[in-house]
Amino acid sequence: MGWGDAEGMLWTRGLLWERVWNAVGNFLFKFLVIGSAGTGKSCLLHQFIENKFKQDSNHTIGVEFGSRVVNVGGKTVKLQIWDTAGQERFRRETYNSLAAWLTDARTLASPNIVVILCGNKKDLDLEREVTFLEASRFAQENELMFLETSALTGENVEEAFLKCARTILNKIDSGELDPERMGSGIQYGDASLRQLRQPRSAQAVAPQPCGC
Amino acid sequence: MEYEDKAGRPSRPPSPKQNVRKHLDFEPLSTTALILEDRPANLPAKPAEEAQKHRQQYEEMVVQAKKRELKEAQRRKKQLEERCRLEESIGNAVLTWNNEILPNWETMWCSRKVRDLWWQGIPPSVRGKVWSLAIGNELNITHELFDICLARAKERWRCFSTGGSEVENEDAGFSAADREASLELIKLDISRTFPNLCIFQQGGPYHDMLHSILGAYTCYRPDVGYVQGMSFIAAVLILNLDTADAFIAFSNLLNKPCQMAFFRVDHGLMLTYFAAFEVFFEENLPKLFAHFKKNNLTPDIYLIDWIFTLYSKSLPLDLACRVWDVFCRDGEEFLFRTALGLLKLFEDILTKMDFIHIAQFLTRLPEDLPAEELFASIATVQMQSRNKKWAQVLTALQKDSREMEKGSPSLRH
Numbered sequence: 001m002g003w004g005d006a007e008g009m010l011w012t013r014g015l016l017w018e019r020v021w022n023a024v025g026n027f028l029f030k031f032l033v034i035g036s037a038g039t040g041k042s043c044l045l046h047q048f049i050e051n052k053f054k055q056d057s058n059h060t061i062g063v064e065f066g067s068r069v070v071n072v073g074g075k076t077v078k079l080q081i082w083d084t085a086g087q088e089r090f091r092r093e094t095y096n097s098l099a100a101w102l103t104d105a106r107t108l109a110s111p112n113i114v115v116i117l118c119g120n121k122k123d124l125d126l127e128r129e130v131t132f133l134e135a136s137r138f139a140q141e142n143e144l145m146f147l148e149t150s151a152l153t154g155e156n157v158e159e160a161f162l163k164c165a166r167t168i169l170n171k172i173d174s175g176e177l178d179p180e181r182m183g184s185g186i187q188y189g190d191a192s193l194r195q196l197r198q199p200r201s202a203q204a205v206a207p208q209p210c211g212c
Numbered sequence: 213m214e215y216e217d218k219a220g221r222p223s224r225p226p227s228p229k230q231n232v233r234k235h236l237d238f239e240p241l242s243t244t245a246l247i248l249e250d251r252p253a254n255l256p257a258k259p260a261e262e263a264q265k266h267r268q269q270y271e272e273m274v275v276q277a278k279k280r281e282l283k284e285a286q287r288r289k290k291q292l293e294e295r296c297r298l299e300e301s302i303g304n305a306v307l308t309w310n311n312e313i314l315p316n317w318e319t320m321w322c323s324r325k326v327r328d329l330w331w332q333g334i335p336p337s338v339r340g341k342v343w344s345l346a347i348g349n350e351l352n353i354t355h356e357l358f359d360i361c362l363a364r365a366k367e368r369w370r371c372f373s374t375g376g377s378e379v380e381n382e383d384a385g386f387s388a389a390d391r392e393a394s395l396e397l398i399k400l401d402i403s404r405t406f407p408n409l410c411i412f413q414q415g416g417p418y419h420d421m422l423h424s425i426l427g428a429y430t431c432y433r434p435d436v437g438y439v440q441g442m443s444f445i446a447a448v449l450i451l452n453l454d455t456a457d458a459f460i461a462f463s464n465l466l467n468k469p470c471q472m473a474f475f476r477v478d479h480g481l482m483l484t485y486f487a488a489f490e491v492f493f494e495e496n497l498p499k500l501f502a503h504f505k506k507n508n509l510t511p512d513i514y515l516i517d518w519i520f521t522l523y524s525k526s527l528p529l530d531l532a533c534r535v536w537d538v539f540c541r542d543g544e545e546f547l548f549r550t551a552l553g554l555l556k557l558f559e560d561i562l563t564k565m566d567f568i569h570i571a572q573f574l575t576r577l578p579e580d581l582p583a584e585e586l587f588a589s590i591a592t593v594q595m596q597s598r599n600k601k602w603a604q605v606l607t608a609l610q611k612d613s614r615e616m617e618k619g620s621p622s623l624r625h
Contacts, residue, residue: 061520062516
């Protein structure tokens with residue numbers, strides 16, 4: 001993901017990524033959780049959906065899903081969360097299956113993508129390898145939001161998802177994001193999916209989805 | 213029966229409380245006893261009428277309790293008989309497998325009778341043996357080869373744990389960093405493989421076996437390496453075979469075309485498999501197929517997990533083993549047939565769901581999935597489309613995609 005090698009084992013690089021859909025007056029935001037293996041992506045999702053820590057969890061193969069309806073600034077927003085596998089090799093496969101809206105989001109340029117960087121496992125403070133300062137500087141340089149989270153204690157987990165949702169809504173309010181325009185992008189997205197699926201050799205590796 | 217035991221216990225040191233109700237032939241378990249207690253001395257005694265009423269109520273409760281116990285006993289007896297019958301049939305099946313089928317494997321394994329018995333599920337005690345035979349050993353892997361690969365893997369672990377990182381010539385192209393990442397990932401994933409069984413994790417009885425098989429495989433096939441999903445397959449094999457035999461079955465299983473396509477993450481080929489699956493999906497379940505299409509629900513969303521782990525992560529383990537039984541016999545086709553069986557079993561509810569609910573449902577199947585119903589559903593899946601079998605459909609699609617790749621550069625100009 002171009003995150004460099006500065007990451008320590010305890011630092012989840014969970015990227016929550018969205019695109020907007022306008023579904024009958026209510027908003028449907030799609031979030032994608034990506035990051036290295038064992039950084040706690042599924043646990044973040046589980047904490048957010050179930051409000052508890054997932055103790056004995058298998059590792060994710062392919063994609064797992066979660067959804068939750070939240071209220072942000074008086075608006076009802078449905079979050080649809082795609083939780084991906086961590087192994088690099090696998091990730092490419094996942095991206096391809098997400099091609100429909102990934103390519104779409106990419107063609108609609110980076111202001112439409114809201115990314116939050118989560119430094120997870122905040123509870124393992126003794127094993128910390130990246131300081132808060134380092135990580136927040138990194139986030140600033142790359143124009144990302146940033147939070148330190150703990151899927152174990154639940155600290156900042158809800159906040160991370162809501163912060164993302166709030167930012168998207170603010171962008172819609174300020175006109176930076178236009179759901180109508182995004183809506184028209186859906187059809188375009190389907191067309192680009194068909195294009196992408198056919199010339200396989202040209203798209204063997206899914207492009208880096210994050211705009212930074 | 214429990215109740216009679218208790219009630220019939222004659223000699224108990226009488227406590228003050230028991231004195232009160234020692235004339236009763238029932239030892240109450242709960243506070244129902246309280247209604248028979250005389251009131252504490254500092255309160256007025258119960259009127260005779262009330263005492264009588266309480267006694268009556270109490271006796272009714274006792275009658276009800278007796279009824280419940282009797283019913284429960286009958287249920288347990290029935291359950292026991294059921295289990296005995298099952299055990300007997302398993303016992304018979306074990307005898308048949310051991311005495312008739314296994315000694316005459318070559319001639320018998322594809323007979324009608326064996327196929328029927330096979331479909332019922334292979335008894336756990338012979339399962340490993342049958343799997344080994346059915347998977348075969350095309351790669352001619354010997355126990356010695358396993359030992360060599362394992363020794364090399366151990367050398368590597370030692371090397372990385374002591375911080376050394378000399379690169380061996382033979383592995384040129386697979387950087388030390390890659391290998392280290394792979395070894396780290398194996399360690400991480402073992403702790404996350406059937407964690408609820410508590411046998412593969414650090415300190416568990418099968419931890420070292422799982423570690424050995426995955427490590428040896430990365431030495432045996434450095435070009436494939438460790439890919440997530442493998443640990444589940446190795447774990448299921450370990451539950452049924454000795455380490456070396458599990459390794460042999462593991463390597464041969466992964467060497468099958470479908471598994472190789474997936475574990476090498478050969479994108480084009482995976483898409484071909486998904487396309488072939490969709491041919492049979494549409495053929496068998498046209499309504500559901502249309503519903504999935506409408507909702508943009510592509511098969512990769514659920515098939516990746518199912519195929520990579522051979523259902524061992526998504527189905528209850530005993531049921532997954534039954535799928536493996538037939539998969540070992542029928543090959544990759546059965547994996548896709550099982551997928552269609554699952555979709556068919558849940559067709560009604562899936563048709564009522566939207567994208568996210570279908571995706572959630574299929575990536576997290578119900579835990580109490582009924583084995584017999586699933587197999588009945590799988591049995592009704594037709595693996596023939598316009599007179600073409602699975603392999604023929606797949607080959608045709610593969611040819612198409614190869615031609616398209618060849619043709620695409622000119623098309624682009």
